[in-house]
Amino acid sequence: MxxxxxxxxxxxxxxxxxxxxxxxxxxxxxxxxxxxxxxxxxxxxxxxxxxxVELPLLRIPAFASATLAALLFTVAFAAMLLTSVLWCQQVWGYSAIRTGLAIAPGPLVVPVLAVASGPVVRRLGAGRTAAAGCLLFAGGLAWWALALDTAPHYAAAFLPGMLVTGVGVGFALPTLVGAAAAALPPGRFATGSAVTTMARQTGAVLGVAVMVALIGEPRTAEAALTAFRHGWLTAAAAGALAVAAALALPRPAPTAAAPAKAPA
Incomplete structure (x- = not known):
């Protein structure tokens, strides 16, 4: 409470x-x-x-790093969701249905990438896979800050950023949640998973609150463009911090090669 x-x-x-x-x-x-x-x-x-919240769980390095990265990533994720809707409706004048269709390609990419991330995690480790996803997500937000303008250019400016952020979510979020759960002792799985979920919900609240504070109620289209760019760059910075937290995840130990069989 x-x-x-x-x-x-x-x-x-x-x-x-x-x-x-x-x-x-x-x-x-x-x-x-x-x-x-x-x-x-x-x-x-x-x-x-x-x-x-059992604080000793935060002394587990992999759990603490994954949970912190998930919190920071969710700050950027919630900011992206809010600003993409507000941008399409308030700046470009899209209807609610058109806005939903405009942002749909990003979420549609996520399930495919979430499944495809499994082999990447086994090869590169959870930390580097999640860091790559966070970096892609931050790059998509930075793209919006550079490419979007008050004139609607959906295919050339908005869609690439939405697709890149979708790829980032597919690589980052499932990997971070899985890494946090895998680091827990069996008897603390439920409690630790609740802590990770709480961190993500906290990140979502912070992401929305920070975007509302940054965007405010701009009176002109140019003021709106400036405010949204500040918001996207701030969210991209949160994604970059998530990269650093994800890279702190311990790398998997190298698998020892099987000994060669002696000739019969």
């Missing part, structure tokens, strides 16, 4: 920053409350005999 209130206070401060003012007492109070509540939650988790 404390963590929920902490995340809610942080999101409130970010979402209302433009309306209330970054230096207003309500925004600063919301951000301070988020920090205090998160600190109290951490202390209670460290001292409680049966905590909701």
């Amino acid at each position: 404390l963590l929920t209130f902490a995340i809610a206070a942080l999101a409130l401060g970010l979402v209302k920053a433009e309306a209330w003012g970054w230096s207003s007492g309500r925004v600063l109070g919301s951000l301070a409350a988020a920090v205090i509540l998160a600190a109290v939650f951490w202390l209670r988790s460290a001292r409680h005999p049966v905590p909701i």
Whole structure:
């Protein structure tokens, strides 16, 4: 409950920053409350005999790295989903149905890549596979920041970024979730999976809140373009941080070659 209130206070401060003012007492109070509540939650988790979040799980290097990477990646992922819809509807004037069709190619790529990522993980390891996916995702967002304009150019500007982010999701997200689960002791699988899920949900809240704070309510098309570009570059930075966290995953030990049979 404390963590929920902490995340809610942080999101409130970010979402209302433009309306209330970054230096207003309500925004600063919301951000301070988020920090205090998160600190109290951490202390209670460290001292409680049966905590909701078992902090010793975060001492498992592979689990901690995968969970942190999943959180950062979900920040970028939630930002991408929100901004792609807002861009199509508010800037390009697409209808809801046309917007859905415009963003559909990205999600359609994900299941195919999620299945195809298995052999890549076995060959390169989870860390490098997930890092490649996070890098591709960040690259798709950076492409939007460079290529999109207020004039609708779907096939040449929007679609390539959507496809690249879809490829990134297919490589990154299933790999990170699987790596986090694989690092857990058998008796802590359920609890650890809940921690990873909580981290992803926290990342989604932060991603949406940060985008709302950055985009705001621009009054002109040029102001909207600038705001969205700032949002995409910020989300791409979160994806780049996820790359670093994913690369911290331990590499799989090399498989020893089978000894040659002695001649009969």
